[in-house]
Amino acid sequence: MTQILPDLDGRLALPGDAAYDDARRGWNLAVDQRPAAVAHAASAVDVQAVVRHARAVDLRVAPQATGHGSEALDLDALRGAILLKTAGLDAIAIDPAARTATVGAGVTAGALAEAAAAHGLAPVLGVAPSVGVAGLVLGGGLGWLSRTHGRAASGLLAAEVVTADGERRAADDDLLLALRGGGGRGVIATSLTLALHPVDELFGGMVAWPGEHAAEVLEQVRRVALDAPECLSLIFRVLSLPPLDVIPAPIRGRRIAAVVAVHAGPRADAEHALAPLRATGGALLDTCGAIGPADLVRVAGDPEQPVPARGEGLLLRELTPATVGAIAAVADDHREALTVLEVRQLGGALARDGLTAPFQVFVGGAGDSPEATAATLAAAADVRARLARWTAPRVPLASCGVGADVARGYADGAWERLAAIRDAVDPDRRFLSQHDE
Numbered sequence: 001m002t003q004i005l006p007d008l009d010g011r012l013a014l015p016g017d018a019a020y021d022d023a024r025r026g027w028n029l030a031v032d033q034r035p036a037a038v039a040h041a042a043s044a045v046d047v048q049a050v051v052r053h054a055r056a057v058d059l060r061v062a063p064q065a066t067g068h069g070s071e072a073l074d075l076d077a078l079r080g081a082i083l084l085k086t087a088g089l090d091a092i093a094i095d096p097a098a099r100t101a102t103v104g105a106g107v108t109a110g111a112l113a114e115a116a117a118a119h120g121l122a123p124v125l126g127v128a129p130s131v132g133v134a135g136l137v138l139g140g141g142l143g144w145l146s147r148t149h150g151r152a153a154s155g156l157l158a159a160e161v162v163t164a165d166g167e168r169r170a171a172d173d174d175l176l177l178a179l180r181g182g183g184g185r186g187v188i189a190t191s192l193t194l195a196l197h198p199v200d201e202l203f204g205g206m207v208a209w210p211g212e213h214a215a216e217v218l219e220q221v222r223r224v225a226l227d228a229p230e231c232l233s234l235i236f237r238v239l240s241l242p243p244l245d246v247i248p249a250p251i252r253g254r255r256i257a258a259v260v261a262v263h264a265g266p267r268a269d270a271e272h273a274l275a276p277l278r279a280t281g282g283a284l285l286d287t288c289g290a291i292g293p294a295d296l297v298r299v300a301g302d303p304e305q306p307v308p309a310r311g312e313g314l315l316l317r318e319l320t321p322a323t324v325g326a327i328a329a330v331a332d333d334h335r336e337a338l339t340v341l342e343v344r345q346l347g348g349a350l351a352r353d354g355l356t357a358p359f360q361v362f363v364g365g366a367g368d369s370p371e372a373t374a375a376t377l378a379a380a381a382d383v384r385a386r387l388a389r390w391t392a393p394r395v396p397l398a399s400c401g402v403g404a405d406v407a408r409g410y411a412d413g414a415w416e417r418l419a420a421i422r423d424a425v426d427p428d429r430r431f432l433s434q435h436d437e
């Protein structure tokens, strides 16, 4: 392969090469990726060279920015694919007048948030800095600004792609539609142009209580969420934190019930809206204060370094006092297997965007051994069963577990339309995506 790809500026690693084991690793250390080769693209021209080569030797190509979404990759299919790492496509161009950002396929949310923040702007991104913009946007993308501006995918204005024949072109309207939340199937996006939003005043942070307060804290979240303005977003989490120095001393090594909140607007309004929550007794920590736009991807404190993780999400039709009780109970019953249980407030612009469920639940645990993985998945299945009364039929693509019925995440007929667009641009299934149905 090295002879056939002499012009690849990035690196290439094959099974047996000393570099292969490092190269094949993604952010999620629980996923043992063993592709036929790993190519590190440094440019869109590299992407074209890899795609043409893959065609010539009849291998598939699996684009990967960071590997945050690797849990949903078909690992058997990956053995017959070149894993195309795009981290080298890391250019960011901000146009402050047009309020747009054009980013390479390997840019992370943290890097984009920093670059946009320098102009007082922010795109819709998720809550973790190490997630790739490409996978997040192409899969839908929910973050702090989603209640005011919708899914990250809705802010996708233009894209440059490499198609299965190795050609490079701007995405036409059909393709752009498919890229807005369809998972990027059928092409490799080399760059994305995203809308940026002005953010003048932001207030946010985390308030944490001992884990036993979970039901009481979630009930407060439910009440505050009932008439929260769209500029306020809440995430409730029950977390088992490791004893690491980077974690603030009051919560280090503890099981906590926490609320992370972000309010985009005047500080007095934020303080007023959050007062009932922050007044809930027994808090161990309250980091709420003024934050900048770049902090949007860091305020939740998600792990930045690779970790072994397994998890899955579901959408709630409603959050009633009974749902609160059931969630607190499953969190407690699975305190060993689930290191995180999250309830994320949706609504606002997301509902106008077609995602009508008011809350998303995500549960996750360690995947550092087959036993831990099995325990996490069994606990997740139990959560699904016990919350079934309140769950919505749809599951966001980015939260689907392996083998999930991805089509269920889409409005009637939408998945079929996406499949038709994919069949038209990639009839031979050259590209291997997460949820490759």
Ligand SMILES: Cc1cc2nc3c(=O)[nH]c(=O)nc-3n(C[C@H](O)[C@H](O)[C@H](O)COP(=O)(O)OP(=O)(O)OC[C@H]3O[C@@H](n4cnc5c(N)ncnc54)[C@H](O)[C@@H]3O)c2cc1C
Binding pocket: 063, 064, 065, 066, 067, 068, 069, 070, 073, 086, 105, 125, 126, 127, 128, 130, 131, 132, 133, 134, 135, 136, 138, 139, 140, 141, 142, 143, 183, 184, 185, 187, 188, 189, 190, 302, 303, 398, 399, 432, 433, 434
């Ligand atoms: C710690 C953590 C926090 C998260 N937080 C959020 C959050 O707040 N909000 C949210 O919405 N989601 C969140 N997610 C889910 C995340 O958005 C998805 O896992 C997403 O797919 C990750 O994108 P990536 O590029 O980093 O991952 P990758 O594994 O690199 O890519 C995932 C998939 O995207 C597709 N893809 C990637 N690049 C391209 C490309 N250039 N062209 C075509 N297809 C491509 C491929 O199918 C690939 O398999 C989180 C995940 C983790 C692990």
